[in-house]
Amino acid sequence: MPPGEDIIITAWLCLWLGVLGAVLGSFLECAVSRWAAGKAPFGGRSRCDGCGRTLGVRDLVPVFSWIFLRGRCRFCGARIPAACLGAELAGAGAFVCLGLRFGLRPELGEWLIWAGLLLAVSLRDWADRTIPDGLLAALAANRAVWLLVLREPLGEALTRIALACAVPAALLALVLVLEKLQDREVMGGGDIKLLFALALYLDWAQMLLGLLAACLLGLLGAALADKKRGAAVPFGPFLSAGALAAVCFGGPVIAWYTGLF
Numbered sequence: 628m629p630p631g632e633d634i635i636i637t638a639w640l641c642l643w644l645g646v647l648g649a650v651l652g653s654f655l656e657c658a659v660s661r662w663a664a665g666k667a668p669f670g671g672r673s674r675c676d677g678c679g680r681t682l683g684v685r686d687l688v689p690v691f692s693w694i695f696l697r698g699r700c701r702f703c704g705a706r707i708p709a710a711c712l713g714a715e716l717a718g719a720g721a722f723v724c725l726g727l728r729f730g731l732r733p734e735l736g737e738w739l740i741w742a743g744l745l746l747a748v749s750l751r752d753w754a755d756r757t758i759p760d761g762l763l764a765a766l767a768a769n770r771a772v773w774l775l776v777l778r779e780p781l782g783e784a785l786t787r788i789a790l791a792c793a794v795p796a797a798l799l800a801l802v803l804v805l806e807k808l809q810d811r812e813v814m815g816g817g818d819i820k821l822l823f824a825l826a827l828y829l830d831w832a833q834m835l836l837g838l839l840a841a842c843l844l845g846l847l848g849a850a851l852a853d854k855k856r857g858a859a860v861p862f863g864p865f866l867s868a869g870a871l872a873a874v875c876f877g878g879p880v881i882a883w884y885t886g887l888f
């Protein structure tokens with residue numbers, strides 16, 4: 628919590644951010660799954676994939692509908708993908724973490740849009756292993772707009788970004804060498820591009836910490852997925868989660884580490 632902030636204001640803020648994040652997660656899961664299937668992402672009422680019936684308000688309350696209906700359609704009993712619940716919880720969790728980190732300050736707007744775009748990136752990567760350039764461009768545009776809105780000193784911001792970009796640049800060089808040696812794809816091109824997009828927001832220490840957290844989460848995810856379906860795990864969602872963790876909770880870790888020297 629930012630110093631000097633009232634605990635009741637923060638609690639209210641986080642409550643509403645949790646609701647907003649869950650609603651956004653629900654909406655994005657639906658839009659991105661349509662988009663990945665080659666349909667128009669927006670437009671049309673929500674329907675059950677099983678029976679095609681139009682869903683009502685009580686089928687669409689984030690998190691609670693899924694739990695109350697036990698993950699099944701009220702009409703035909705078809706399974707509602709767990710990804711829906713996952714997206715709602717991820718949206719709520721991300722927004723609450725950002726609320727705790729930034730409080731009711733203007734830059735919260737920038738970070739909420741950042742998290743929303745990362746959620747869309749993660750869902751799309753999860754759905755069909757692609758990270759669309761359009762979403763990465765939107766991340767860059769959001770940063771540029773808020774740079775102007777918040778009147779950040781341009782020189783400082785550009786220096787920070789250049790230093791942060793050294794992390795994905797070094798990784799790219801390493802990946803290229805490894806791919807040359809092993810003659811196979813080591814890391815998806817989309818993941819590297821996503822890291823460059825993240826470098827617009829995070830400083831170099833946060834980038835390193837986020838990457839480390841992403842690798843640990845990714846290993847855990849891969850271990851769990853191996854047992855379940857044996858498919859390759861997309862890295863985008865883990866990079867996003869790692870970056871969020873570095874931004875929201877990385878401060879003390881980075882301060883402790885740099886204090887060692």
Ligand SMILES: [Zn+2]
Pocket residue numbers: 675676677678679680700701702703704705
């Ligand atoms: Zn149904």
